[in-house]
Amino acid sequence: MILVFGKSGQLAQELQHQADVLALGRSEADLLRPGRAQAAIARHAPSVVINAAAYTGVDQAEEDAVAAHQINAAAPEEMARACAGLGIPFLHVSTDYVFDGSGQAPWREDDPVAPLGVYGRTKLAGEEAVRAAGGNYVILRTSWVFSSHGANFVKTMLRLSDTRDALGVVSDQIGGPTPAADIAATLLKMAQQMQAGAVGGTYHYGGQPAVSWAGFARAIFAQAGRNVMVTDIPSRDYPTPAQRPLNSRLDCAKLTADFGIKPPKWEAGLALVLKELKI
Known part of the structure; x- marks a missing residue:
């Protein structure tokens, strides 16, 4: 049985659509309460655990660092330690925000990390705790997530x-x-591969090709048949409480080499999302 932490978020909903999983929301496992994640794993005795839950409010985290740390760092540490104790795989989703966004080259898994804000720092702390737990884990860093569910850029x-x-x-x-x-x-x-003996690690998985938010917006309007003129603006003209990385490109070659999984083409994914939204 696959146990998923998270129930209503974009990723958790997709996991429930694609597989027979047990998804736990806040009412079943409140990650703000220490000990609940570990207790849920002990109670359900799964064969694998996927953490699809996160504190994703990048700007809100600047004023809510305690809650962000509990959900993004302390709870994953509980999960990873519990999985290590049971000898089962643990898969955890992280973010490009662990990097400072400098340069233009796609980030590799072993590049230096330097998060710019609370959200990135708490996600990095979660990564470090998962590695330290000593089990067979995957940390999957991804970026700019979108779907037909919840709130997202599309x-x-x-x-x-x-x-x-x-x-x-x-x-x-x-x-x-x-x-x-x-x-x-x-x-x-x-x-599936980890249950069959594959060893995990830290991996990158981001849509291809790289694009700016403005370019992504133009693609959305073009595919949706919306006549909207998009003007390019610099980040300084759209100030936010938390600084965003300028370079969120991810090098996904390691994932392809180790697991045979290629990065997705976001234009195709966008078409499917618009179809789901009946646009």
Whole structure:
């Protein structure tokens, strides 16, 4: 049995659509309460655990660091230690925000980490705790997640296009939009291989090709048939409480070499999401 932490988020919903999993929401396992994650694993005795839960409010985390640390670092540590004790694989999702976004080269798994804000620091602390637990783990760093569920950039752009015919969108942040459905499929494939004896580690999985937010917005409007003019703007013209990395490109070669999984093409994933949204 696959136990999934998270129930209503983008990734958790995709995991439930694609596989027979037991997904635990806050009512079943409140990750803000220490000990609940470990207790859930002991109670359900799964064959593999996937952590699809996270504190993802990047700006809110700047004022809510205690809760962000509990969900993004302390709870994954509990999960990883419990899985290590049972000898079962643990798969944990992390983020490009562990890097400072400098340069233009795609980030490799062994590049130096230097998060810019609370969200990135708490996710990095979670990574370090998972590695230290000593079990067979996967840390899957991904970026710019989108789907037909919840709140994300695709749905925001579509909502704005209902009332706007022109938008200014940041063009100096470059990354890989990643369909949640593809992340879910990748985690399930990795879990299967790990149960068969594969050894995990830290991996990158981001959509290809790299694009700016402005370029992504243009693709959304083009595929959706929305006539919206997008103007490129620099990040400084769209200030936010938390600084975003300018370079979120991820080198996914290690994942392909070790698990035979190639990075997703986000244009195809976008088409599927728009179909799900009946657009």
